[in-house]
Amino acid sequence: MTGHNKIAYRKKILATALLCSCLFLLLFVRLVYICVWQADYYSAKADELHERERSIKAARGRILDRNGEVLADNRTVCTVSVIHSQIEDPEEIIRVLSAELGLSKEEITRRVSKVSSIERVKSNVDKSVGDRIREYDLAGVKVDEDYKRFYPYGDLASKVLGFTGSDNQGIIGLEVIYEEYLKGEPGNILTMTDARGVEIEAAGERRQEPVAGDDLVLSLDRNIQTYAQQLAIQAMLTKQADSVSILVMNPQNGEMLACVNVPEFDLNDPYTLVNAQDGTNLTGKAYQDALNAMWRNGCINDTYEPGSTFKIITAAAGLEEGVVTPESTFSCPGFIVVDDRKIRCHKIAGHGSQDFVHATMNSCNPVFITVGLRLGVENYYKYFEQFGLKRKTGIDLPGEASTIMHRKEDMGNVELATVAFGQSFQITPIQLLTTAASIVNGGNRITPHFAVMTKDREGNVTNAFQYPVQNGIVSEKTSETVRSILEKVVSEGTGKNGKVEGFPVGGKTATSQTLPRGSGRYIASFIGFAPADDPQVIALAIVNNPKGVYYGGQVAAPIVRQLYENILPYLGMEAYNE
Amino acid sequence: MAGERVMRRRKEHSEYFFDYSLLFIVLFLAGFGLVMIYSASSYEALQENGDAAHYLKKQLIAIIIGFVVMIAVANINYHFWERFYILGCIVAAGALFMVLTPLGIESHGARRWFRIPGIGLQVQPAEIAKIATILFLAVMVCKMGSSIRTLKGMCILLIVPGILALIIKVVTNNMSSALIVLAIAAVMIFVASPDYKKFILMGLAGAAGVTVLVMYIVSTGGAGGFRNERIIAWLDPESEGLDKGFQTLQGLYAIGSGGVWGKGLGQSMQKLNFLPESQNDMIFSIICEELGLFGAVAIILMFIMLIWRMMVIAQNAPDLFGAMLVVGVMGHIAVQAILNIAVVTNTIPNTGISLPFISYGGSSIMFLLAEIGLVLSVARRIQLKEL
Numbered sequence: 020m021t022g023h024n025k026i027a028y029r030k031k032i033l034a035t036a037l038l039c040s041c042l043f044l045l046l047f048v049r050l051v052y053i054c055v056w057q058a059d060y061y062s063a064k065a066d067e068l069h070e071r072e073r074s075i076k077a078a079r080g081r082i083l084d085r086n087g088e089v090l091a092d093n094r095t096v097c098t099v100s101v102i103h104s105q106i107e108d109p110e111e112i113i114r115v116l117s118a119e120l121g122l123s124k125e126e127i128t129r130r131v132s133k134v135s136s137i138e139r140v141k142s143n144v145d146k147s148v149g150d151r152i153r154e155y156d157l158a159g160v161k162v163d164e165d166y167k168r169f170y171p172y173g174d175l176a177s178k179v180l181g182f183t184g185s186d187n188q189g190i191i192g193l194e195v196i197y198e199e200y201l202k203g204e205p206g207n208i209l210t211m212t213d214a215r216g217v218e219i220e221a222a223g224e225r226r227q228e229p230v231a232g233d234d235l236v237l238s239l240d241r242n243i244q245t246y247a248q249q250l251a252i253q254a255m256l257t258k259q260a261d262s263v264s265i266l267v268m269n270p271q272n273g274e275m276l277a278c279v280n281v282p283e284f285d286l287n288d289p290y291t292l293v294n295a296q297d298g299t300n301l302t303g304k305a306y307q308d309a310l311n312a313m314w315r316n317g318c319i320n321d322t323y324e325p326g327s328t329f330k331i332i333t334a335a336a337g338l339e340e341g342v343v344t345p346e347s348t349f350s351c352p353g354f355i356v357v358d359d360r361k362i363r364c365h366k367i368a369g370h371g372s373q374d375f376v377h378a379t380m381n382s383c384n385p386v387f388i389t390v391g392l393r394l395g396v397e398n399y400y401k402y403f404e405q406f407g408l409k410r411k412t413g414i415d416l417p418g419e420a421s422t423i424m425h426r427k428e429d430m431g432n433v434e435l436a437t438v439a440f441g442q443s444f445q446i447t448p449i450q451l452l453t454t455a456a457s458i459v460n461g462g463n464r465i466t467p468h469f470a471v472m473t474k475d476r477e478g479n480v481t482n483a484f485q486y487p488v489q490n491g492i493v494s495e496k497t498s499e500t501v502r503s504i505l506e507k508v509v510s511e512g513t514g515k516n517g518k519v520e521g522f523p524v525g526g527k528t529a530t531s532q533t534l535p536r537g538s539g540r541y542i543a544s545f546i547g548f549a550p551a552d553d554p555q556v557i558a559l560a561i562v563n564n565p566k567g568v569y570y571g572g573q574v575a576a577p578i579v580r581q582l583y584e585n586i587l588p589y590l591g592m593e594a595y596n597e
Numbered sequence: 598m599a600g601e602r603v604m605r606r607r608k609e610h611s612e613y614f615f616d617y618s619l620l621f622i623v624l625f626l627a628g629f630g631l632v633m634i635y636s637a638s639s640y641e642a643l644q645e646n647g648d649a650a651h652y653l654k655k656q657l658i659a660i661i662i663g664f665v666v667m668i669a670v671a672n673i674n675y676h677f678w679e680r681f682y683i684l685g686c687i688v689a690a691g692a693l694f695m696v697l698t699p700l701g702i703e704s705h706g707a708r709r710w711f712r713i714p715g716i717g718l719q720v721q722p723a724e725i726a727k728i729a730t731i732l733f734l735a736v737m738v739c740k741m742g743s744s745i746r747t748l749k750g751m752c753i754l755l756i757v758p759g760i761l762a763l764i765i766k767v768v769t770n771n772m773s774s775a776l777i778v779l780a781i782a783a784v785m786i787f788v789a790s791p792d793y794k795k796f797i798l799m800g801l802a803g804a805a806g807v808t809v810l811v812m813y814i815v816s817t818g819g820a821g822g823f824r825n826e827r828i829i830a831w832l833d834p835e836s837e838g839l840d841k842g843f844q845t846l847q848g849l850y851a852i853g854s855g856g857v858w859g860k861g862l863g864q865s866m867q868k869l870n871f872l873p874e875s876q877n878d879m880i881f882s883i884i885c886e887e888l889g890l891f892g893a894v895a896i897i898l899m900f901i902m903l904i905w906r907m908m909v910i911a912q913n914a915p916d917l918f919g920a921m922l923v924v925g926v927m928g929h930i931a932v933q934a935i936l937n938i939a940v941v942t943n944t945i946p947n948t949g950i951s952l953p954f955i956s957y958g959g960s961s962i963m964f965l966l967a968e969i970g971l972v973l974s975v976a977r978r979i980q981l982k983e984l
Contacts, residue, residue, distance in 0.1 A: 027791035029912045032924060035788060036908035039931040043897050046938045053852050053942060054890040061853020068850065069866045213640070214870030 070209040070225070071136060071218070073100075076165035077203030079187050080232030080473070082180060082194075084241040085276075091180055091194070091286075093166035097149025098142040103134050104217055106159030116140060116160070119152050142185055143167050163208075168194075170286035176244050177283040178316035179275075179416065179469060190289075191314050193235065193469055196415050200473045200482065203232030233473035233481050238274030243267055243586050250578050251281040251560075258565035258574055264318050264448060265578065267586070270456035270548060270557040273465035273486060275414075276586075280317050289314070317563075320418045322445035326531030327382045327571070328546045328559075329441030329451070331501065333390055334379060335458045336402035339497045342393035345504060347375045355385035357436040362388060365530075379504050380512025382528065384440045391439025396430045399438070406492050407464045408446060412453045413487070414467045422446045441529065448544075452559045455546055459505070459525065459554050461498045464489035506551035516576035517547045519583040521594030525551035526579065528571035533564070540564045545575035549583055549592070556590060558582055616976040619906045623954065623969050626899055627660050627962065630880075630955035637868045637883040638876035638957065652876055652957050659959035663966030670970025671977065675919060678971075682736035685729035686757055692722035693764045709769045710960075721960035723774035726761045728964055730778050731785070731925030733757055738789040739918045745789050754789075758782035773948040777932055784928030785921060831946035845943050847872040848882035852893075852942065859889025876957040878949050881941045896955070900934045910976045919975040926968040929953075 053061070082091035099120065106112060109131050117124045120141050130140045144152075146164070153162045168183040181192020188202070189195035206229030211219045251263040267277035282293050292301070292309055301309055315321065337343040353369030354361050364370065364384045370377075378386035391399055403409065403424070411419045423445040425434050437443035449467055457464040466486035473482040493501075505525035508514045514526045526547030533540045543565055548557035560578040568574060588594070634656050639649035648654075695701065695711040702710040702719060710719045737754055744750040759782075762775040787796050814828045830842030834849065851867035854860070865886045868875045875883050885893045907927040914920035930953045937952040939945045951958050953965055 028788055028917070028920065031788040031791070032908055032911045032920070035784060035924070035928070035931075036904050039904050039927075039935065040901050042931075042935045043901055043938075046935065046942060046944065047894060047897055049942045049944050050852070050885070050890060050893050050938075053849065054856055054885065054893075057849075058853050058856040061850050062856065065850040065854040065866065068871065069869075211866065219869070 069211050071212050073137065073161070073163060073208045073210070075163070075206040075208060075226075075229045076187060077205050077229035078166050078231040079168060079183070079203060080201040081234045082201075083234055083236045083474075084239050084244075085237060085274075085471070086240065087236075088241045089171060090176065090237070090239070090241065092169045092171060094169040095146050095164055096142075096167040097144045097146055097152075098163045098165055099140045099144055099149065099152060100161045100163065101131055101138050101140055102136070102159050102161060103131075103138065104136075104159075104215055106131060108158070112157050112160055115152065115155050115157060119148055120144065137161070172241070172245075173287060174283035174285050175241070175248065176239060176278060177286045177289075178280045178314065179239065179278045180286060182286045182289045192316070192416060193237070195417050197235050197470060197473075201232040201235060204230035206230075231476055233475055235473055236471050237469045238269070238276065238471050239278070239469055240276045242589065243582075244277040244279065246585055247277040247279045247582060248281065248283065250581055251279045254560075254562055254574070254578050255281050258562055258567065260562045260566070261564040262317060263563065263578075264559075264561045265582070266318055266448060266452050266559045267582070268452055268456060268467060268557050270460045270465070270554045273453070273456070273467045273488075274471070275467055275469050276556065278316070278318060278469075282313075284313050316416060316418075318448040318561075319414060319416050320420055320447075322420050322423055322447050323533070323542055323561075324442050324445055324531045325451050326441040326529035326542070326544065328455070328527045328529040328544055330379065330382065330387050330439075331455050331458060331505065331527050331546070332402075332406060332408070333387050333439045334375075334504065335406070335493050335497055335501050336394055336399060337390040338500050339402065339493050340394055340398055343375050343390050345374065345376045345500060349373060349375065349378055349383070349386045349389060351378070351383050351385045353385075355388050355436075357388060357392070357432050360433050360436075362436060376504050376507055377512075379527075380508050382508075382513050387440045388436040391435050392432060396427065396432075396435050399435055400427045400430065403438075406454050406457065407489065408450065408454055412447075412449055412467050414449055414453075415470050419449070420447050422450060441531065448559055448561055452546065452557060455527075455559075456548070456554070456557045458493055459498060459502050459548055459557070461495050462491050462493040464492045502551055502554070505548075509547065509551075513572045514545065514547070514576055516572055517545055517580050517583075519549065519580055519587065522549050522583060522587050522592065523551035523595075524549045524580075524583060525554070526576070528576055530569060530571045541569040543569050543571040543574035545571050545579050547576070547579040547583070549587055555592065556583075556586065614976065614979060616906065616910060616973060619903070619910070619969070619972065619976065622899055622903045622906065623966070626896075626903070626954035627966075629896070630962075631656060631660070632862075633880055633884055633887075633955060634876045634957045636863050636865065636887060637880055640869050641875070644870075655959060656957055656962065659962050660966070663963035666963065667966040667970035667973070670967055671973035673974060675922060675971055675974040675978070678732055679736055679918065682733045685732050686761065689722065689726040689729035689761060690764055692720070692725050693761075693768050695722060696769055707770050709771055719959065721958070723765050723769060723771055723778075724960045724964040726765060726774070726778055727781060727929055728968060730758045730761060730781050731922060731929065731968070734782060734785045734789075735918050735921035735925060738785065738921050739916075745786075746792060748795075751786055751790065754786055755782060771949075773936070773950045776948075777929065777936075777950070780932040781925055781928045784932070785925050788924045789921065827946045827948070831943060834943055842947075844873050844879065845940075845947050848879050848941050849943060851879075851882040851886040855886035855889045857890045859885070859887050859892055862887050874949075878937065878951055878956060879941060880956050881938055881952050884955075885941075897938070900930070900953075904931050907972055910972060910979070913979045914975050915978045915980065919978060923972050923975050926972050929968065930965070 149162045181194035189198045207227040209225040247265040255263045265279040351370035529544045544561045546559045548554040560575040635653040638652040642651035643649040696708045700711040762778045766775040834842045834845045911920045911923035936950045
C-alpha cells in the first residue's frame with residue numbers, strides 16, 4: 020500500500036469516529052428533550068398507567084331548615100368490591116359474601132369471575148356488615164366506606180327535599196336542583212400496580228382527600244312544616260280526600276316556610292309505594308309510573324282550575340285599570356248572559372244589589388264576569404301577563420308546570436267571562452299563591468324559593484342565593500284596596516271560617532269542580548294571609564276530592580285557621596286585644 | 598490510560614502493547630449490563646421462571662464464555678483468520694439456513710435462532726454473518742488494492758454482504774440485522790475508499806429516498822403491512838392500537854418519568870410487565886427511568902470512548918487488514934448502539950436492535966466479545982515506536 024493511501028484511510032477512520040460521535044450527540048439532545056421538556060407529560064401518563072384509582076365518596080352537604088335543624092344527613096355505609104387479580108380463594112369469597120350481603124351465589128359468582136380491574140359487588144352496605152366482612156381478611160375483597168343519605172324526619176317535606184340514588188346523586192326535589200353545591204368533590208385512593216393489576220406492596224398508596232359538599236340552608240321551617248303536615252293528614256282522613264296540599268310562604272320575599280303534599284312518602288325508603296296494596300303486584304313500567312306519581316309534588320308539577328281564589332287577580336286588574344271601585348254597585352239576579360250563554364251564579368236566587376266589596380265577600384260570579392267584560396280581552400290579557408301568570412314562577416324545584424291558558428286571539432267574551440272567576444284555564448297552586456302574594460304585598464312579583472344560602476362545614480356562608488323581584492305589577496293603592504276587601508271576606512264573608520282570634524286575616528275561598536264537569540269531584544281551597552294590613556305570611560290549602568261537604572269555606576278555610584292560630588304566635592306576631 | 602503500566606509493558610514485551618482501556622470499557626459495559634438486566638428482568642423472571650436471577654445467570658454464563666473466547670482471540674495473530682474469509686461467509690450462510698431445520702427455534706413469532714445439539718446453546722446466526730462480513734471485507738479490501746476506487750470495485754465488495762443480508766432478511770425475517778450487515782459494509786467501504794464526494798452524494802440521495810418513502814407511506818395512511826404501520830407508529834406513537842407504537846410509547850413513558858435524576862436503581866415501574874422486552878431491546882429506557890438523564894449520558898460517553906479507542910487502534914494498526922478489521926468492529930458497535938438509542942427515543946421507527954454489551958442476548962454478547970478479541974489482537978501488534 021502507498022503512503023498516500025494510508026493517510027487517506029486514516030482520515031476516513033477519523034471521519035467515521037467523528038460522525039458516530041456527532042450522531043451520539045444528536046441522540047443526547049433528543050434525550051434531554053424527552054427527559055427534561057417532556058418529563059412532566061410522560062410522568063403523568065406513566066402514573067396514570069401505574070395507579071389504580073378507587074374513589075372515595077365525598078360527604079354530601081346536609082340540608083338544614085331555617086333554624087339549623089338537619090333535614091337531610093349522611094350515614095356511614097360501606098361499598099364491597101372485588102379485585103379480580105388479587106382473588107386467591109374464590110369459593111370462600113362467594114360463600115362469605117353471599118351469606119353476609121344476602122345476595123344469591125350466582126350473582127356473586129358472576130362478579131367474582133368477571134375479569135375487570137375492580138368490580139363493585141354491593142354498595143350501601145351497613146357499616147356493621149362491612150366491618151364483619153373486613154374481619155374475614157379475604158384477599159381480593161375491598162370494603163370501602165362511604166356515605167348514604169339519611170333523612171331524620173322520614174317523610175317530612177319528602178316531595179320538596181327529594182332523595183338520592185345509589186351514587187348519592189339527587190333523584191328528585193332540592194337534592195337534584197342543588198346537586199352541584201351538595202355533592203362535593205370525590206377523593207381518590209391511588210395504588211401502584213404492575214401491568215397485570217397486582218398491587219405493589221412497597222409503593223404504598225396515595226390519597227386525594229374528598230371535599231365535602233356544602234350544607235344547604237332552606238327557608239323551610241321544620242315546625243311549621245310538621246304542623247302543616249299534621250293538619251293536612253287530619254283533613255285528608257276526615258274528608259276522605261285524595262290528597263291535601265298546604266303551601267306557606269313569606270309574601271314579602273318569596274321564602275317558602277312549608278310545602279306539604281299528603282300523602283308524603285318515606286325518604287329513607289323511597290321505592291316502597293305508600294299504598295301497599297297498589298304496589299304488591301306492580302312490575303316494570305306500571306311500578307315506575309306508580310313511583311313517579313307518589314314522588315310528584317302536586318303544588319308545582321300539576322295544574323288545576325283555581326276557581327274563586329282567582330277572583331283576587333280579577334279584582335286587582337279591575338281596580339288597577341279603574342273599571343271598578345270598592346263602592347261600585349252591581350245587581351246579581353243569579354245569572355248573567357254573555358253573548359248567547361247564560362252563566363249561573365253559585366247562589367241561584369242571586370245576590371241582589373251589592374257593592375264590589377260585598378260581591379267579593381259573596382264571591383259573586385256575575386259581578387266578576389262583569390268586571391272582566393269591562394276590562395275586555397285586551398286589558399285582561401295584559402294584566403294576566405303583567406302579573407306574571409304566563410311565566411313559570413321560577414321556584415327552585417324541578418318540573419314546574421306551565422300555565423294552560425287560552426290564546427289571546429282565541430279568547431271571546433265567553434272565555435273571558437269564565438277566566439274572570441277562575442275557570443277554563445289551569446295554573447299551578449304555587450303560581451296562584453305567588454301571584455296573590457305579589458298583589459297583596461304592595462305589587463312586587465316575588466320568586467318563591469326554598470334555598471337561602473349554602474354554608475361550609477365551619478358555618479361560613481359560601482353562597483347567598485338572590486332571587487329576582489319585579490316591582491310594581493300593581494300599584495300600592497290597588498294592593499291596599501285588595502287587602503282590605505279580602506280582610507272583609509274573612510271577617511264577614513265566605514271566608515269566615517278562616518278567621519283567627521286576635522289577628523286580622525285576609526283571604527279568599529274557592530270550590531272548583533274538576534274536569535269533566537258533573538263528575539261530582541271538587542277541589543276545595545282557601546288562600547289566606549296575615550296580618551291583613553301588612554302580610555308576613557300567606558298560606559294556600561287545597562283539599563282534593565273531599566267527600567261530603569266540599570265547599571272551600573267549610574273544608575279548606577279551617578285548615579288555614581288552625582295553622583295560623585299556631586304559627587302566627589310562633590312567628591312572633593302579636594295578637595291585638597279588642 | 599495507565600501510562601506507567603504501559604511503560605512497564607514496553608520493557609517486558611519490548612515494543613508491543615495491550616489496550617487495557619478498551620478492555621476496561623468493555624468490561625464496564627458488560628458488568629453494567631448485568632446489573633441492568635437483573636433490575637429490568639427480575640420481576641418478570643420471578644413470575645415466569647420462579648427465579649428472579651434467571652436472565653442474569655444466563656447472561657453471566659454467556660459473558661464468561663465470551664470473555665474466554667475474547668482472551669483466546671486476542672492472543673492469536675489476527676492474520677491467522679485471513680485464510681477463512683470465504684469459509685466464514687459460507688458457514689454464516691449455512692448457519693442462517695439452519696433455522697429452517699428442526700433445530701431452529703421460534704420465539705416472538707420469528708425463527709431467528711437454532712440450538713447446537715448436545716450443549717443446548719442457542720445461537721443467532723445473524724451474529725455470525727456480521728463477523729463474517731467484517732472478515733470478508735477486510736480481506737477483500739487488501740486484495741483489491743486501488744481498484745476499490747472505482748464504482749465497479751465498490752459493487753463487487755457489496756455482493757457478498759448483500760447476499761448475506763438478503764438471506765437474513767428472507768430466511769429469518771430479520772430486517773434490522775440485515776440492515777446492520779449492510780451498514781457494516783458501508784462503513785468499511787467508506788473507510789477503504791479515498792473518495793468523499795461519491796459518499797456524500799449517495800448519502801444525500803439515500804436521505805432524499807427515505808424522505809419520499811415516508812411521505813408516501815403517510816399519504817397512504819400506513820395501509821400495507823406492518824413495516825408501514827411502524828412508520829405511522831413512529832410519527833404518532835400515541836395513536837391507538839398499534840403494537841409497535843405501544844412498545845415505543847411505553848419506552849417513552851419510562852424515559853420521561855425518569856427525568857434528569859432517575860427514580861433510583863431498581864425503582865423502575867415500567868419494567869413491571871408494562872414495557873415489553875425491557876431487558877432486551879428496550880433496556881436503555883429502563884436505564885433512563887432508573888438512572889435518569891445522567892445514567893444515560895454516562896452510557897453514551899462510554900460508547901463514544903469505546904469508539905474513540907478503536908479509532909486510535911485502527912489508525913495505528915500495523916497494516917491495512919488490521920485497520921479494516923478494527924473499522925468493521927467499530928462500525929458494528931457504533932451502528933447498533935446509535936440505532937438502538939434512536940429507536941428507544943423514537944428518533945427512528947421501531948425495529949428490533951439490541952444495545953451492544955448491555956442488552957440481554959447470549960449470542961450477541963459472545964460474538965461482540967470475540968470481535969473485541971480481534972481488536973485487542975490488532976492492538977497487540979502495534980509497535981509503540983510508531984505511536
